[in-house]
Amino acid sequence: MHFTMSDTLDDIEKRWRKGVLPFAVIAVLGKGPVHGYGLALALRDVLGAAIPEGTLYPLLNGLERDGLAVAEWTIQESGPARKIYALTPAGRDVLGEAAARWGAFNQNLGKLIP
């Protein structure tokens, strides 16, 4: 039994998608409050088909627990109640720092890719 090239590439891609997901979630929340499905829509290109949207909820729960995001059920004028997530000031600080680190990381990685 061995891995085909396609498997290896799929595996690499899945891992980097998973790796950047927490940062991507914070980045989307940084644009403004959003509910779970809205977040999934914004992240479709990042998630790809390999990562189920349900995995966003443990991530959101972790952000809430760590004080980086707050969540509140909001009843809208039309439509059902939705749980809306928003970054806290601590979450905004993390986003700023993560963005700076991502920029440096991306630049360094770029030097390695032919």
Add this chain to the structure above:
Amino acid sequence: MNRWTDISDAGARAVFADYFAKVDRLLAPRASEAAADVRRELEQHALDALAGGTSAPEALERLGAPEDFLPDLVAEKLRTRAARSLMPGHIARALAISASTGVTGLVVSSLAGLGYAVALLALIMGVMHLIDPDSAGVYRMPDGQTLIGFGKSPGDVDIYGHWFSPIAFAVAAGLYLILTLAFGWVKIRKPEGRGRQHMTD
């Protein structure tokens, strides 16, 4: 649309019924506010996808198999709640649910459970010492060894005397607090599996 039962298409309703039966099965032993919150949110997510033009099977496939993410999510919510409330009932529930999520959860819960058992023992010893100082304490035996335990034997010296109970209560309370906060904030992660494998030979 507020509930999947409001879906007019019978086929889509059947797909949702099947999916949320699984969700309910997974959440059943976790009946709590946290579980209800999770269910409501997942339901709204899938209904939003449906309203956006996605078919019912695709909407639920995108959401993922509930058994892949639900148990860990609910266990984590219960641990957080326990750390915030410090209530024994919440802690017991979080321990039980976390233990059922996998080997890592079982190990972490067992270690935490052991710690709580020690805290309980310290509490019991403190109370017993208050009632009868010879029933529990820290004793120096005639051969010079120190013993923490129940029942003073002839010749044993009660080392802490009246201080034993306050010390035991402080140990019990401190251990309870530290364990609960640590257990509440610990991130239990499952080891990641390898990707798809193809048998080529």
